[in-house]
Amino acid sequence: MLRYLTSGESHGPALVAIIEGLPANLQLKEEAINHQLWRRQQGHGRGYRMKIETDQIEFLSGVRFAKTMGSPVALAVYNKDHKNWLTRMAPTGDAPEDLVRVTKPRPGHADLPGALKYEFDDMRNSLERASARNTTTLVAVGAVARQLLDVFSISLCAHIVQIGPVKVNPDKIAALSFEELSARAESSSVRCADPDAEAKMIRVIDQAKEDGNTVGGVFEIIATGVPVGLGSYAMPDRRLDARLAGAMMGIQAIKGVEIGLGFEAATLPGSLVHDALFHDPKRGVYRQTNGAGGIEGGISNGEPIVIRAAMKPIPTLYKPLPSFDLETKEAYLAAIERSDACAAPAAAVIGENVAAYVLAEAFCEKFGGDSIEEMKRNVMSYQARVAERLR
Numbered sequence: 476m477l478r479y480l481t482s483g484e485s486h487g488p489a490l491v492a493i494i495e496g497l498p499a500n501l502q503l504k505e506e507a508i509n510h511q512l513w514r515r516q517q518g519h520g521r522g523y524r525m526k527i528e529t530d531q532i533e534f535l536s537g538v539r540f541a542k543t544m545g546s547p548v549a550l551a552v553y554n555k556d557h558k559n560w561l562t563r564m565a566p567t568g569d570a571p572e573d574l575v576r577v578t579k580p581r582p583g584h585a586d587l588p589g590a591l592k593y594e595f596d597d598m599r600n601s602l603e604r605a606s607a608r609n610t611t612t613l614v615a616v617g618a619v620a621r622q623l624l625d626v627f628s629i630s631l632c633a634h635i636v637q638i639g640p641v642k643v644n645p646d647k648i649a650a651l652s653f654e655e656l657s658a659r660a661e662s663s664s665v666r667c668a669d670p671d672a673e674a675k676m677i678r679v680i681d682q683a684k685e686d687g688n689t690v691g692g693v694f695e696i697i698a699t700g701v702p703v704g705l706g707s708y709a710m711p712d713r714r715l716d717a718r719l720a721g722a723m724m725g726i727q728a729i730k731g732v733e734i735g736l737g738f739e740a741a742t743l744p745g746s747l748v749h750d751a752l753f754h755d756p757k758r759g760v761y762r763q764t765n766g767a768g769g770i771e772g773g774i775s776n777g778e779p780i781v782i783r784a785a786m787k788p789i790p791t792l793y794k795p796l797p798s799f800d801l802e803t804k805e806a807y808l809a810a811i812e813r814s815d816a817c818a819a820p821a822a823a824v825i826g827e828n829v830a831a832y833v834l835a836e837a838f839c840e841k842f843g844g845d846s847i848e849e850m851k852r853n854v855m856s857y858q859a860r861v862a863e864r865l866r
């Protein structure tokens with residue numbers, strides 16, 4: 476069983492993660508993990524914090540000569556910004572007398588519900604962990620997981636399909652191969668593979684910034700090479716679609732998830748939603764469409780997995796919304812923290828790595844194995860049986 480835990484505050488000393496259940500002898504390349512962390516830091520609309528940080532992992536345990544040992548893998552990412560918060564975010568000692576507390580909650584952030592739930596009089600205690608800063612370790616964990624997926628030729632890419640009201644032209648996207656889509660998204664400052672929409676998206680983000688406002692967006696993740704059989708209908712919490720959707724909703728500011736046709740499926744007749752099955756002596760069994768987004772009955776069906784997630788606009792507004800002071804109950808404008816204007820391109824990278832983790836977890840369940848060699852043998856015999864049945 477693959478599992479992980481993360482810990483760390485936005486302006487604390489470090490972010491850490493422990494991953495347990497990886498097979499032994501899996502090659503883990505530090506630079507591949509750092510590359511995913513770099514991707515997460517990109518995107519038009521990100522704020523000043525991204526100029527301060529250059530996220531890099533340090534392996535602490537569980538890896539020897541760049542290979543897993545079957546023991547828990549621990550890693551850390553140090554916050555460069557912590558040096559500017561030494562007194563305000565000191566893990567030990569007393570709070571300084573002149574500490575400025577956060578008492579004017581930002582609508583849409585965790586400030587108020589967090590302070591009420593945990594009985595804080597300084598909302599910094601809520602926002603520090605609620606902050607999407609800790610998606611750094613989510614991505615690091617996903618980047619470790621995708622090195623397992625790499626061994627079995629499972630690839631993922633994420634691209635932006637909407638920023639604010641601007642949407643990509645779906646026909647243009649459908650005309651691209653997985654490789655073309657991935658390459659175009661990678662070279663776009665908003666991760667958008669449709670150049671016309673990209674230009675408009677950049678303008679929408681700049682306008683929001685100029686207005687002291689923020690914008691959200693929608694990203695799509697595609698995973699190819701996923702074998703048939705991950706997940707199960709046996710119990711709701713084993714369904715691959717439920718697990719992917721839950722994982723996406725686990726990312727800060729994600730408010731909606733679709734698999735395959737998603738909400739559109741509710742508007743179309745069954746004949747246009749479900750993917751007909753054909754057989755050809757050369758190709759075996761095949762489909763011509765993928766409305767199911769690669770999952771039927773909570774089980775991967777061998778087609779590319781397609782997930783879309785909607786991100787709300789960032790809650791911190793430089794032109795803040797009305798709020799109040801939790802101590803005095805007087806009306807005030809919400810607190811302003813240094814902030815991003817749009818982080819949907821970054822959220823796309825986070826989603827991609829989080830999806831990689833979920834797929835790796837389901838993969839480990841299906842194929843087991845204490846070593847990567849044992850897992851390869853299990854995969855080979857299973858794949859041979861599946862191919863035989865579809866021939």
Ligand SMILES: Cc1cc2nc3c(=O)[nH]c(=O)nc-3n(C[C@H](O)[C@H](O)[C@H](O)COP(=O)(O)O)c2cc1C
Nearest residue numbers: 584585605606607727728789790791814815818821
């Ligand atoms: C990559 C990323 C960057 C974010 N940056 C900010 C930010 O700079 N300022 C902010 O107020 N919220 C930001 N958010 C959103 C908040 O973290 C999120 O809205 C908050 O934790 C409340 O959680 P909820 O939106 O899921 O209810 C960001 C989210 C993501 C995924």
Ligand SMILES: C=C(O[C@@H]1CC(C(=O)O)=C[C@@H](OP(=O)(O)O)[C@H]1O)C(=O)O
Nearest residue numbers: 485522524605606607608812813814815
């Ligand atoms: C630090 C990151 O994102 C942060 C997420 C975030 C929030 O409230 O979620 C607030 C901002 O942090 P700061 O107040 O330090 O500028 C973002 O920059 C990051 O993604 O690495």
